[in-house]
Amino acid sequence: xxxDLNLPYPTQPDMAYQQTEFRKRVDLLIKFGYQVVAYNHVxxxxxxxxxxxxIRKLDVADKLPSGGQQPTIxxxxxxxxxxxxxxxxxxxxxANSAISSYDIVAVQPTSEKIFQNACGTYEVDxxxxxxxxxxxxxxxxxxxxxxxxxxxxxxxxxxxxIRDAASRRHLISNxxxxxxxxxxxxxxxxxxxxxxxxxxxxxDIVNLGTIMGINQAMAxxxxxxxxxxxxxxxxxxxxxxxxxxxxxxxSSLKQNEMWKVGHDEKVITxxxxxxxVSKRVRLSNDDNDMVEGNEVEKSQDMxxxx
Amino acid sequence: MVRLKxxxxxxxxxxxxxxxxxxxxxxxVETLSSKDVYSAIKDSIKTNFGDYGVGCVAASLNVKYFxxxxxxxxxxxxxxxxxxxxxxxxxxxxxxxxNCLLRVLxxxxxxxxxxxxxxxxxxxxxxxxxRQAELHDxxxxxxxxxxxxxxxxxxxxxx
Numbered sequence: 001x002x003x004d005l006n007l008p009y010p011t012q013p014d015m016a017y018q019q020t021e022f023r024k025r026v027d028l029l030i031k032f033g034y035q036v037v038a039y040n041h042v043x044x045x046x047x048x049x050x051x052x053x054x055i056r057k058l059d060v061a062d063k064l065p066s067g068g069q070q071p072t073i074x075x076x077x078x079x080x081x082x083x084x085x086x087x088x089x090x091x092x093x094x095a096n097s098a099i100s101s102y103d104i105v106a107v108q109p110t111s112e113k114i115f116q117n118a119c120g121t122y123e124v125d126x127x128x129x130x131x132x133x134x135x136x137x138x139x140x141x142x143x144x145x146x147x148x149x150x151x152x153x154x155x156x157x158x159x160x161x162i163r164d165a166a167s168r169r170h171l172i173s174n175x176x177x178x179x180x181x182x183x184x185x186x187x188x189x190x191x192x193x194x195x196x197x198x199x200x201x202x203x204d205i206v207n208l209g210t211i212m213g214i215n216q217a218m219a220x221x222x223x224x225x226x227x228x229x230x231x232x233x234x235x236x237x238x239x240x241x242x243x244x245x246x247x248x249x250x251s252s253l254k255q256n257e258m259w260k261v262g263h264d265e266k267v268i269t270x271x272x273x274x275x276x277v278s279k280r281v282r283l284s285n286d287d288n289d290m291v292e293g294n295e296v297e298k299s300q301d302m303x304x305x306x
Numbered sequence: 307m308v309r310l311k312x313x314x315x316x317x318x319x320x321x322x323x324x325x326x327x328x329x330x331x332x333x334x335v336e337t338l339s340s341k342d343v344y345s346a347i348k349d350s351i352k353t354n355f356g357d358y359g360v361g362c363v364a365a366s367l368n369v370k371y372f373x374x375x376x377x378x379x380x381x382x383x384x385x386x387x388x389x390x391x392x393x394x395x396x397x398x399x400x401x402x403x404x405n406c407l408l409r410v411l412x413x414x415x416x417x418x419x420x421x422x423x424x425x426x427x428x429x430x431x432x433x434x435x436x437r438q439a440e441l442h443d444x445x446x447x448x449x450x451x452x453x454x455x456x457x458x459x460x461x462x463x464x465x
Contacts, residue, residue, distance in 0.1 A: 028320075032409070161397070162396075162397060162399055163399075165353065168354075168397070195322075196322070197322045197399060197405050197406070197407055198399075198407075199407070200396055200407065200409065201409040201410065203410060203413075204392070204395075204396045204408075204409060204410055205396075207389055207392045207393055207396065207410075208393060208396055210389055211389065211393045
């Protein structure tokens with residue numbers, strides 16, 4: 001499964017030519033075999049609560065040509081906050097409701113101080129550095145190690161390298177630095193393609209990664225499993241209470257998971273009336289309760305309903 | 307004496323102006339030849355990897371086949387330096403005057419497997435062309451079997 005977690009969303013999505021260009025890019029990603037794409041919206045300045053995600057997802061399924069199963073693509077939303085002033089409060093906390101209107105949150109630090117903060121304290125999923133130009137600071141081991149420990153990923157965007165030669169040099173140099181500091185861990189490679197022609201196929205990117213000094217297996221991870229880790233990190237940040245418990249509506253259960261709510265029909269109907277908070281992620285009691293499983297489950301259900 | 311080992315890259319060229327209307331790829335006004343593709347790749351190696359890169363691959367680099375009809379081609383390069391050629395292909399954004407991108411479909415150690423996957427790809431392309439033609443009710447419906455036969459015999463003719 002291949003991911004592209006940075007496809008710039010058009011700045012004026014209502015204009016026709018921007019819309020068709022955007023459509024073209026998504027179609028090409030599907031053709032290349034990507035299965036997840038994240039539309040990126042860049043914000044500079046304070047992240048107010050009124051800056052709710054403007055991203056509208058495309059209707060991908062309607063492009064099906066008759067016959068044959070067309071692969072589709074999963075669409076996510078992402079915000080990148082450009083941070084220029086370390087002292088200012090950018091409102092990057094989970095209390096900010098506008099943040100949770102996006103699936104993935106990234107920051108783009110512009111100075112060393114902010115980079116350290118981003119690695120150590122900010123509640124984000126991705127740290128994005130503008131690698132197409134000269135970085136204003138060195139990437140150091142200390143903060144990077146902290147970020148890796150916290151499960152934050154660093155991003156390399158390859159489109160600037162395809163756009164022109166000067167940024168290609170900068171990108172290769174910066175990317176090699178980053179790879180050296182992180183030892184190839186916690187890196188994702190994304191496109192940031194303004195035009196469809198700047199996109200590349202997944203295996204072309206893997207080869208590009210080997211040029212930047214990542215080995216082939218790790219380069220493949222950069223566009224697959226690492227990106228998945230980012231998405232999981234983001235959902236954990238958004239949908240859980242302290243990354244321990246999450247709630248899901250009972251209607252989201254699949255048929256073969258229905259046993260989790262118990263066999264009593266009555267309980268099920270009652271519970272679905274009680275919409276929203278119904279299924280509880282069970283944490284500890286698994287094996288030793290197998291015999292009296294049903295009773296235990298029911299009693300737990302009762303607890304929740306009270 | 308150690309045998310010279312090669313890598314065979316099956317690649318596809320996607321043009322910017324045909325992204326929207328895929329069926330028009332047959333109506334390219336000026337079609338590319340394998341020579342054009344070869345020189346584009348070589349130029350890209352020169353700009354991205356310099357004289358050293360050109361020197362590494364010059365002896366083995368060769369575009370064995372390029373079909374302007376389905377826009378796929380086969381490139382041979384020595385095994386030790388294939389990532390140079392591939393990287394250079396990734397950085398290409400223009401051939402002659404047309405904006406395009408190159409995408410590697412298959413990387414193989416023998417030409418045989420490359421040919422097989424080229425035939426597979428051609429078949430998919432031709433079938434999707436046919437489907438599109440049917441959708442638009444084109445009277446001159448393409449003779450699929452003939453095209454298939456033609457392309458596969460051409461591909462198998464590569465030595």
